Amino acid sequence: MIKDIRGLKLSFIMLLFLSGFLQGQNSQIGEKSVSKSFDLNGLSPALIFSRAESWFSDENNGGNNVIESSNTDNKELVVTGETKVLYKNIGKELYPKRSGMAEVLDANFGHIIEIKIEEDTYTITYSVTDMKKEMYGREEIFFQCVNFKEINESDLENYNDNMNKLLKANFVFKKRREIFMDNTKSQFEEVSNFLLSEGEVNIFSINEAITDQ
Secondary structure, eight states: OHHHHHHHHHHHHHHHHHHHTTTEEEEEEOSSEEEEEEEOTTOOHHHHHHHHHHHHHSHHHHTTEEEEEEETTTTEEEEEEEEEEEEEOTHHHHOTTOTTOOSEEEEEEEEEEEEEEOSSEEEEEEEEEEEOOOTTSOHHHHHHHOOSSOOOHHHHHHHHHHHHHHHHHTTOOHHHHHHHHHHHHHHHHHHHHHHHHHHHHHHHHHHHHHHOO
16 A cells, blocks of 8 residues: 555656756755755746745645745745655554554654745745654654654664663563564655655645746
């Protein structure tokens, strides 16, 4: 199921890349953000923000996004929202024969989408800000491990140490705890890739709404 979802998402991203490649001037990926810049091509700040706001007000996009500020003088539009992420449940690896255990987990991450207009370009940035809820109540250290570039080993070690203590306190045997630790890095890579893909899709979809008129 996850592979199908990610396959469709990646296919969509590739199409968007092909359609937006000639317009995009540069891109930058941070630990928890992705930005892309595009030529103004004569578009005014008012028109850019108006078309972007129409994208956010669409029923397919508006439910997860709220426009916080839109200022043509400062040439900045700021939107907050949430991204729902699907990822593999490591617990299924610990207890593969246990019935009723979900194979896939979901979680919501807060995000900010910003559009900033420069002299000749406008930049759309998607940033992940926090994790809303995690099944073990470890939102802060889980979120710290999310990284669009590369999973930080120090953050991963901190998460594993914390989870090892939690699982041990809940009488999970050492062998099963080790299985959990062996799978955490791939979990964070999966979540990070999911969020980065969402950011890419949002950026190019917004840009299409701005330019395809």
